[in-house]
Amino acid sequence: MTDGPVAQLRLVLETEDLDAALAFYRDVLGLRELEAYDGDGGARVVILEVPTATIELSNSAQIAYIDAVEVGRPVAHPYAPTVRVAFEVPDAAAATARLAAGGAEVVADPVETPWRSLNARLEAPGGMQITVFEELGPA
Template sequence: MIIETDDFDEAVHFYRDVLGMPEQPAFAPDGEDRVSILHAGIATIELATPTHVRTIDAIENAPTVEGPTLRIALEVADTAQAVAVSKPSGTGILAPPTETPFRTINARVQGPAGWQVTFFQELETLEQRSSRQGFSTDDRRAR
């Protein structure tokens, strides 16, 4: 994922310094040609219909944004702590820590460059979740 931003310093400060993502060496010439590659751990891509996005907005008590949006979701050890750590950098809290029906604690903040950042804390293992009703893969889900 590449986040293009007009305020590079603000974005680097938020993701590297506030959220603690380690920076790795990256190529960029001098001047305004800048890049920072940050290790975000293991990544997943979540594809969701507009209906599902609205469902998650409602569960997280987050504002609904009309039209397609991109949102980064970061797994953290403690959602409340992640929100507290991000607050001094000027991020607005869009949704406070909320326990979800899918056994995570989610919160959403406004990150730099217009991106929404969801922090989520897992409360059960993938194996536990997979055995519960309602959890399946798309190819096995009734339509």
């Protein structure tokens, strides 16, 4: 718990294939399942835990810059404003291979960024674009 006014951040990802998304985020990416609920009319939710989270606010010029660095070209964003989830991992290359084997589509292989991280872009089952990044240390 925190002493501040906000105790938790939940990023809600809507997907038409909850089982595929759950298998990817929980079983392949390795997020821990905290809770799961079923409701009327086939409603289902599974809450997964990430040990720490931040909110990164970026303007459209920064998003275009990140796309250019990570992918090498503009990326179509089907939703406005765009949402991309980034996960810090100890080994970006190994994580990219593991996630691709687990059903993600590699949009761009790991690339070293100007801010000294190794970033890869993938599209997870369910259509969410994600970044896995490995911090490389100070410039």
